[in-house]
Amino acid sequence: MTRHHHDTHADAFDGESARRYEARTSRLAWVYQAIARRIVPLLPEAGHLVDVGTGPGHLLLAIARLRPDARLTGVDVAPEMVRLANARADDAGVSVRVEAVVADVADLPLPDRCADLVTATMTAHHWPDLTAGLAEVARVLRPAGRLVVIDRRGTGPALRSAIAATLPGREVHRDIVWLRGLPAYRRWTIGQDRRST
Ligand SMILES: C[S@@+](CC[C@H](N)C(=O)[O-])C[C@H]1O[C@@H](n2cnc3c(N)ncnc32)[C@H](O)[C@@H]1O
Numbered sequence: 001m002t003r004h005h006h007d008t009h010a011d012a013f014d015g016e017s018a019r020r021y022e023a024r025t026s027r028l029a030w031v032y033q034a035i036a037r038r039i040v041p042l043l044p045e046a047g048h049l050v051d052v053g054t055g056p057g058h059l060l061l062a063i064a065r066l067r068p069d070a071r072l073t074g075v076d077v078a079p080e081m082v083r084l085a086n087a088r089a090d091d092a093g094v095s096v097r098v099e100a101v102v103a104d105v106a107d108l109p110l111p112d113r114c115a116d117l118v119t120a121t122m123t124a125h126h127w128p129d130l131t132a133g134l135a136e137v138a139r140v141l142r143p144a145g146r147l148v149v150i151d152r153r154g155t156g157p158a159l160r161s162a163i164a165a166t167l168p169g170r171e172v173h174r175d176i177v178w179l180r181g182l183p184a185y186r187r188w189t190i191g192q193d194r195r196s197t
Helices: 005-010 014-025 029-042 058-066 079-091 130-140 151-166
Strands: 048-052 070-076 098-102 115-121 141-150 173-181 182-191
Touching: 014 079, 029 058, 029 115, 029 173, 029 182, 048 058, 048 130, 058 070, 058 079, 058 098, 058 115, 058 151, 070 079, 070 151, 115 130, 130 141, 141 173, 151 173, 151 182
Parallel strands: 048 070, 048 115, 070 098, 115 141
Antiparallel strands: 141 182, 173 182
């Protein structure tokens, strides 16, 4: 039987594919650095950031370098991605406060209300159930916590309605991120305070 759509979330990024993804995206370090610079003002002093679908941890490590005060947790369903992210944290000497764990976004091994900021870059369109994933994100976010989703343009409508269902009452901001003149991805920021976005 040929691989079908459902396989993509669990297997498509594991093993050799994870290593290929890391090699390909390592050239995009500047993109993750640019995203990290835009995101760090949303993280309070000594705050806890959770990066879901962290992959090899490019964003996780870019943020960790900018914010020595922060604690960071990466989550990914693919064990090889988690291994790569933890290896990056080791190399950077930050593994005491940066840890990646294997889990599905729809079943996060984290307590309620533990995160000041949740990030999800280029991963939401892979989740088999966007609403189930965002419901877990809503559970682990502190009441004043923020969610930043960066994803493909086409994911927008589904994301908007899933956000309305799981994070009611939160403001939703949407804009295009311009990175050195390239309109890279669309960004959705969900939070309560417009000023710092
Ligand atoms: C395109 S990569 C993006 C990785 C990283 N966020 C980045 O921007 O480089 C998508 C990642 O989402 C992960 N992923 C897909 N479905 C997931 C799920 N249901 N729960 C957690 N992670 C998931 C994949 O394993 C993969 O590492």
